[in-house]
Amino acid sequence: MAKYDNLREQILDQARHLLVEKGYINVTMRKVAHLVGCTPTSIYLYFENKDALIHSLIEEGMDILHQKIKECLAAESDSAAQFKRMCHSFLEFGFTNPEYYVVMFQLPTDEMVPYPAEKYRRARSNLQQFADVLHQARGEKQPTIDPLVDATMVWSLLHGATSLYLAQRIDARIPKELFLTRTVDYAASMLNPIHQSS
């Protein structure tokens, strides 16, 4: 019956290939179809629309990132070290998978239907991981400081750093490695909750 051997998987493969090698703008229905060897409309047999196709790739990326974050917990026993490693891993993921990062975190809301709330689970789970480790590293002192807020601050920092780096908006005088370690250090300052309010 089937003219193709698992067409859905082939579409996903070529879409991923196109994303990683040529960037998001080159992920078009026609280009994906051409690489697969089918017609553009055939994609609609397996994906409701382009957004659904991209969302599948987003989920893949979320899985990869989630895996990398989880590995940080196993690699260290000290929770402060775990936290730093997690920050480093997040940055490294963005730096080495720029196109994945773009679709996962930088796609304009207007340009695409928002990533369905239900599927934010992995993203939220990552944030919760940061919050948990942060909470643990500080040893339950000062329970008034909500770790979720601090984790959100850290996420903001990491996301901003990655975005600016990928957009090549970091001053050329700052070497990549310095930028990376400094960002981790700044994030790690959240481990010592000595804040003065404004």
Place this chain on the structure above:
Amino acid sequence: MAKYDNLREQILDQARHLLVEKGYINVTMRKVAHLVGCTPTSIYLYFENKDALIHSLIEEGMDILHQKIKECLAAESDSAAQFKRMCHSFLEFGFTNPEYYVVMFQLPTDEMVPYPAEKYRRARSNLQQFADVLHQARGEKQPTIDPLVDATMVWSLLHGATSLYLAQRIDARIPKELFLTRTVDYAASMLNPIHQSS
């Protein structure tokens, strides 16, 4: 001779109107032209292409932001207070001018020709303002810590916070005001350069 009264300005006006009211995706050559009452191709008489038109709006936005940052210096005498106010102003600019912010800082590099290096002046100048105030607030102690790097860290935080907020990716349990003041506080922690390296 002229069929229109300062067509270039009218184009810019309607493009700005469309951007602010309807968002970046709705800034199309045909929609701008329709609002102006001219043909789409007439725009090309005054702007090389769509990018050039958008860049004009970007420059406008940069000017507005630059102005707001400058006002912070006048509003306070203490340089630490100036710094905090600058951070707050940056966030507020993004929060209240989401569409300007999008074209200024979030347009995918691939989707648009990179913002010409020469025109980064205002953006760089903003970064330098942050670096200068940071340097001054710390009173020249520890000259080894390059304020440019720290200013870049702060910029990363502010940009990340704004981006996540505008994309509505901040946990609903965190009120906007708390998020705002916490971000400013975190940025302000750069004023006390007590960093432990990793």
Place this chain on the structure above:
DNA sequence: ACCGTAAACTTAACACTGTAAACTAAAACC
């Protein structure tokens, strides 16, 4: 006053994009 030229603007067209509807071929079922 008239002609030629240059400036301002429009018309028509091209190569793309995502997507819906209609059509076709092949397999599955009874």
Place this chain on the structure above:
DNA sequence: GGTTTTAGTTTACAGTGTTAAGTTTACGGT
């Protein structure tokens, strides 16, 4: 073997940025 369902294609539409050619209008010179 005939009918229905599945898998896939063909065609078409409305939208995008942009280019090239055509048109109208105003200006300058003799």
